Amino acid sequence: MMRAIPSKRIQVASNVGVRDTNKRVVLNLIRKKQPISRADLARLSGLQRSTISLIVEDLIEGDWVLEGPTGRLPRGRRPTFLRLNDDRAIIGVDIRPLQITVALSDVNGKFSSQEAMPTARNPKTAVDELIVRIQRLLRSCSARKIEGIGISLPGRVEPGSGRLVFAPNLGWTDYDIAQAVEKATGFDVEMENAANACVLAAVWFDHFDSRNIVVVTVSEGIGAGVLVNGRLARGFSGMAGEFGHVPLDPDGPLCSCGSRGCWEVFASNRAALRYYFESSAKSELNFQDLLSLADQGDGRAAKALETMAHYLGRGMRMIVAGLDPEQILVIGDLTRSWHRFGPVIQAEVQAQGLPGGVAPKLVPVHEDGMARLRGTVALVLQKHFGVGPEVIA
Numbered sequence: 001m002m003r004a005i006p007s008k009r010i011q012v013a014s015n016v017g018v019r020d021t022n023k024r025v026v027l028n029l030i031r032k033k034q035p036i037s038r039a040d041l042a043r044l045s046g047l048q049r050s051t052i053s054l055i056v057e058d059l060i061e062g063d064w065v066l067e068g069p070t071g072r073l074p075r076g077r078r079p080t081f082l083r084l085n086d087d088r089a090i091i092g093v094d095i096r097p098l099q100i101t102v103a104l105s106d107v108n109g110k111f112s113s114q115e116a117m118p119t120a121r122n123p124k125t126a127v128d129e130l131i132v133r134i135q136r137l138l139r140s141c142s143a144r145k146i147e148g149i150g151i152s153l154p155g156r157v158e159p160g161s162g163r164l165v166f167a168p169n170l171g172w173t174d175y176d177i178a179q180a181v182e183k184a185t186g187f188d189v190e191m192e193n194a195a196n197a198c199v200l201a202a203v204w205f206d207h208f209d210s211r212n213i214v215v216v217t218v219s220e221g222i223g224a225g226v227l228v229n230g231r232l233a234r235g236f237s238g239m240a241g242e243f244g245h246v247p248l249d250p251d252g253p254l255c256s257c258g259s260r261g262c263w264e265v266f267a268s269n270r271a272a273l274r275y276y277f278e279s280s281a282k283s284e285l286n287f288q289d290l291l292s293l294a295d296q297g298d299g300r301a302a303k304a305l306e307t308m309a310h311y312l313g314r315g316m317r318m319i320v321a322g323l324d325p326e327q328i329l330v331i332g333d334l335t336r337s338w339h340r341f342g343p344v345i346q347a348e349v350q351a352q353g354l355p356g357g358v359a360p361k362l363v364p365v366h367e368d369g370m371a372r373l374r375g376t377v378a379l380v381l382q383k384h385f386g387v388g389p390e391v392i393a
């Protein structure tokens with residue numbers, strides 16, 4: 001837990017940092033426990049009632065928190081409950097190789113509208129189209145206070161500048177997406193790698209409380225987002241977590257990044273389709289079709305998925321040996337057939353023993369494609385809230 005700084009210390013240390021920390025603690029407690037009374041906030045934070053009252057006053061004035069409804073307690077006391085102001089809205093954008101989704105969310109990660117469009121090959125065309133959708137969405141919710149725009153994408157963004165530095169599956173090169181959207185809309189734009197966005201969603205909305213988590217997203221490619229000691233790892237140039245492009249076989253098939261035999265060439269959804277096409281006359285199929293075929297008893301489809309699962313496990317050994325996570329969260333369509341993937345991946349991770357002998361817990365996250373979008377909400381809000389328990393991204 002991010003610790004509240006007890007009131008006694010506030011009296012001597014009245015600096016802005018302490019006040020901000022306590023405000024974040026209270027804001028996060030309301031977010032997680034809402035509806036919640038002031039008395040419970042004091043009990044859970046260890047702060048004095050008077051301090052809580054001042055902070056809550058401040059949060060209500062800043063439109064972050066609303067009062068009501070009134071609760072009932074024994075002996076006739078009627079505390080007023082507090083909850084987050086869901087009139088504050090965030091625009092989330094999920095850019096994928098085939099499709100871009102634009103959605104409107106409240107501060108609790110509830111999405112009220114959502115629209116998708118095909119991803120243009122040229123980044124400028126795609127971003128121009130995206131801006132048109134965002135502006136339309138803004139017109140439809142002009143009464144709400146927009147907090148900002150969060151963008152998740154299958155690539156890496158330079159820390160500090162937000163410039164796109166590596167996005168092989170999009171085929172986009174250096175283009176300043178954030179600046180273009182900011183200029184056209186007037187709102188702040190936060191960009192994040194898709195797997196990192198999923199880490200934020202897991203910590204922020206799903207309340208995973210481990211400080212050492214790796215999220216592996218499996219779709220057209222393979223992404224990884226790394227939480228080490230409670231912090232999102234970005235690395236020197238923003239490339240931390242690019243396990244998907246570590247070559248497992250230098251003579252393997254060509255990868256979208258230009259190398260050969262990268263992990264994702266063997267273990268992504270595209271890889272499973274390639275295994276299937278190599279053994280079948282069919283050539284028009286997507287990954288969901290492949291999962292269905294396997295469930296209907298198509299032995300070749302099952303075999304293709306099993307090969308993919310073996311490679312997923314093999315690649316995860318790099319993650320286990322390098323980062324020693326407590327949990328590996330797996331996100332993607334494959335989680336629908338986890339009975340097929342889970343045991344194979346787990347066995348492969350442990351196949352030749354593990355350094356230290358402890359295997360991380362493998363957790364499939366069933367999220368219907370929303371984790372990235374929810375991550376963009378956390379991305380925009382984290383400057384006000386922090387990212388939950390001791391996580392400062």
Ligand SMILES: [Zn+2]
Pocket residue numbers: 244245246255256257258259262
């Ligand atoms: Zn590659």
